[in-house]
Amino acid sequence: MSDWKATLKLVEYLDKDGAIDAKGIKKLTDSVGEAKELAQRLGCDELKPFATSAVRSAVNANEVLEHIERETGVRLEILSGADEARLTFLAVRRWYGWSAGRITNLDIGGGSLEMTTGVNEEPDVAVSLDLGAARLTHNWFDIDPPERKTVNLLRDYIDAELVEPAKEMRAHGQARLAVGTSKTFRTLARLTGAAPSSAGIHITRELTAPGLRQLIAFISRMTAADRAELEGVSANRSHQIVAGALVAEAAMRALNIERLEICPWALREGVIFRRIERGLDLQS
Incomplete structure (x- = not known):
């Protein structure tokens, strides 16, 4: 391997x-x-x-x-945004199993945010929005650290983009389990006290809304170079972690999520599962 x-x-x-x-x-x-x-x-x-x-x-x-x-x-x-969301959800479902009930999953990539919810392997809702951590950093932050006014404007923008997708997802009811996938969520969880990757993939890691809000207040005032010194933050992601944190906080707030677990499987594993099972194109 x-x-x-x-x-x-x-x-x-x-x-x-x-x-x-x-x-x-x-x-x-x-x-x-x-x-x-x-x-x-x-x-x-x-x-x-x-x-x-x-x-x-x-x-x-x-x-x-x-x-x-x-x-x-x-x-x-x-991959279409919806297919990216579906394949990631498939991996999450396989990790937690059927007993988890309804799962809501959030995945923050460099270019987009994927949001899904469902009780089966195929989610009831699969949404992709151009709210990726790198994209928002590139489009919004031209000063390091970002100005507080710009941070607030970006937060308002994210909130507005989430209104309709969050409404659609909430219509299916509260999830029994809220999950976060992607390096962004793993980093945020680590910064709020979750176990390091060296502890293994079977250790339960979580991110809470209060912890995330406190983290944003802290890291948004730091330069990218200073953030790179924090344990769990890689140098090539330190510049975009503030935008990623803002997206995570807004999505959790829009979906009334106070706590989510970090799943080690995501899109890559979903692609593998789909290929093994069907032997067809990823969109099938």
């Missing part, structure tokens, strides 16, 4: 017209090529390459995909 990752932060390469610029295309192409070479060295029989929010929202998405295919021979499949 091998686990390899490369941090791309593609939303930071979106130009004023919403296109991924040349540097971003090169960075993505190089990473896809490196992943392909690694898979070949490991004797991988099949690749399941897919792209999410940053490519999905780019106005030159087709151009990007064609360039990558010419250079690497790999054709990325763009």
